[in-house]
Amino acid sequence: DTVTLRYVTEYEYYDPETGEILDPGNLPDDQPYRHRAKAYQDIDYQVAALITVPRSLSYRYYGTDEFVMSDRTFIQDSGTSNVMYYACDVSDENTAGMEAFLADLTNKQMPQFDYESKATYAAEFDSFRNMFLMLGGVLSFIVGLVGVLNFLNAILTSILTRRHELAMLQSIGMTGKQLKTMLIWEGLYYALGAVAVSLLLSIAAGPLLSNVLAGIFWFFTYRFTVLPILLVAPVFTLLGIAVPLTVYRAFSRHSVVERLREAE
Known part of the structure; x- marks a missing residue:
């Protein structure tokens, strides 16, 4: 043709x-x-x-x-020697020198020209990736904060709704130490349950979401990690211990009789 x-x-x-x-x-x-x-x-x-x-x-x-x-052929047929686009390649050891030369040429000597290089594309890609890292970090922080608040709310609600029951247990002979131990173990059960559910949801939802993201972003690669869960687990454990102890200390300021009357 x-x-x-x-x-x-x-x-x-x-x-x-x-x-x-x-x-x-x-x-x-x-x-x-x-x-x-x-x-x-x-x-x-x-x-x-x-x-x-x-x-x-x-x-x-x-x-x-x-x-x-x-x-x-272009110069001969068009009658012009004006260069519209010039592509070149350099060895790895000369990349930094050529980058500095082109930056000086286009910024100081011939500002009417521009250039693009592998470093330019790498910088643009890093900026694009950092945007997702920042958005992902902010969303993860918000979701994590909501999760911690829900965890605290679950423990507090469980204890506050059983004030009369806890007072009854102490009235029939349960010591304060036994009550604290029971509340701490309940808090630890909540923490262990939250970690286990998070792990199972991550294992189940990770591959499904990865297929969707991989279809949108060509550079996305799914890699499962339990590091976030391992980092959050100690926090939930401490909360599972500290919150029941704090609530118990607030209850213990009043006698068993006063707590039974308040519950009534």
Whole structure:
């Protein structure tokens, strides 16, 4: 197959209603005008292959077809030596030096030019990843805080709703030490249950959510870890011990008779 490319060397501007040719240096601002090729040449090329040009090698704009040809052919046929895009590769040991050279060239010597490198894409990707890390960290903190508050609420509600029952147990002979031990063990059971449920939900929901995220983000890789649960488990354990002890101390300030009367 062949494809014909048109190289335009001169345009002319005209009035679309009257066809009058307009002066390119004095185009009207209050009426519409169009332009068309005046001087050009058409050249036929033999198509070697159909390819998809990666964005990193494209001109960063869309709407027209892109063609890949040798630099010599382009300069000869177009009559210009202007470089639209220049791609180069350097060895690993020279990457840092080339990066510094291009940064100095485009920032100080030729600010009208710009460049992209592997380091540029890596920095953009790190920024994109850090955004997810920050959002994930904030959401994890909020969910964790809500979980801790619910855990405290469960323990406090369990103890406060049984004030009369606890007072009755002490009235028939249960010592304060035995009551504290019972409340502590209940708190530990709550903590152990919360950790176990969290672990089971993570094992069950992790693979399902990973498939969804992997379909959205190409760079996502699922890796199961119990580290967050192991970090939270001691906190729940301490709360399971500290909260019952704190509530018991608040109860023990009143006698058993007073607590029975309050419950009634």
